[in-house]
Amino acid sequence: MSFITGVGLTAYGRHEGSSTLELMSKAAALAISDAGLKRSEIDGILCGYSTVAPHIMLATVFAEHFGIRPAYAHAVQVGGATGLAMTMLAHHLVESNVARHVLVVSGENRLTGQSRDATILALAQVGHPDYEVPLGPTIPAYYGLVASRYMHEYGVTEEDLAEFAVLMRKHALTHPGAQFHDPITVADVMASKPVALPLKLLDCCPVSDGGAAFVVSRERTGETGVRVRGCAQAHTHQHVTAAPALSELGAEIAIGRAKQASGVAIADVRYAAVYDSFTITLAMLLEDLGLAGRGEAAARVRSGYFSRDGVMPLNTHGGLLSYGHCGVGGAMAHLVETHLQMTGRAGNRQVPDASIALLHGDGGVLSSHVSMFLERVR
């Protein structure tokens, strides 16, 4: 068994003058103290990567900086799925007695540490160096391609996609750490500047500074335990040119395997934390995961199904779209929020029953997927 025993999250947005290592350290200290542990008790470290401060050994760089000498440490790189992939690995590491308390940590000064162009350029490199990148695509364009096809096959409209941006912003309004606190409407999303059609500025997550961390332990350290019930991955391609048909993407495969590994059904889930780099990402993943029928996710947003007081509260912190996206830490905020909800510590964002949660991460262009079920035990 494994438990998420502590979580730490900084505000996302501008952290002028904070380095990648400082943001990681801040989040790590919060998570370790939340778990009620001393930093000397951490014997494993998994960290993500930083596009601002690339390093071939970031986990050891961090361990030295932070003052830990772990028995196990390395970085993990699976794009946006990195946070959940690290959690899955930490789960297996503590279950197999390799480590007792694994610190999963990431942070990046992506907003203030480099120009927006530099970020867009760095991220576009997930494309094929010979057959895609020379054509000048951007990450929004890769997802814009997928969006155009998804809209074509399932009759989804741009107004439908806008609903997801509006919902994430509504949720962010109640979180003091979120990057954005101005309410938006569907009309605002529709009128926002085109980026890579059909995606417009408000369909896209922002670039942020921030850090997130959690501790995965063999035994629970607090009264309420948040246990990893089961998790699984699927990797079908790297480049959008080589992606399979929409009906064969990895999210469906990963969730199928995770259900099998955990014995949990979608009907058991009470809280959802789903990757939302773009509105299309969230719409597609909700439908791939079975949280809405094909082409029906937007209608469920409109009916309040995914709202804080709805049947399936979703990303109550505001998600990547409105809490912010600092790279690997971006989607780790989803897990931090899930943990707060499951342990009844989400304050004015608290949902009535987050006893079983489904988390899903996506890296690349719907290339790499991790699905995970968490369960509250008392």
Added chain:
Amino acid sequence: MSGGKHALADWTTGAEAIVYQSCAACGAKQYFRRSFCAVCGAPDPEEMRASGEGKVYATSQVVRAATPETRAHIPYNIVLVDTSEGFRMMAHGDNDLAIGDKVTARFAPFAGRLVPYFAKAKS
């Protein structure tokens, strides 16, 4: 690039051509050049020149570009085309292309090189 022993020049190396590979063992077609077939692993898939005909699978018009070289071209339409030979490729295309349109390739300058560019096929 890890081309086979009979590598044909294509647009990725500056020539006005679209090249793909066809596996003699299993018949699979692949666009990204490799020295083996990614489906069955057989060595040296045969290199072939594509006709430049196909059908639009997806489109995204880029309005926000990330470099001065690409910014000079905005807006430009990125398209995925399912070629008549049976492989999918990324290219540029006319801004009015819609999914399902039958298209033909030519080559157009973009950011200091030639890239495949699709327009509606003349019926």
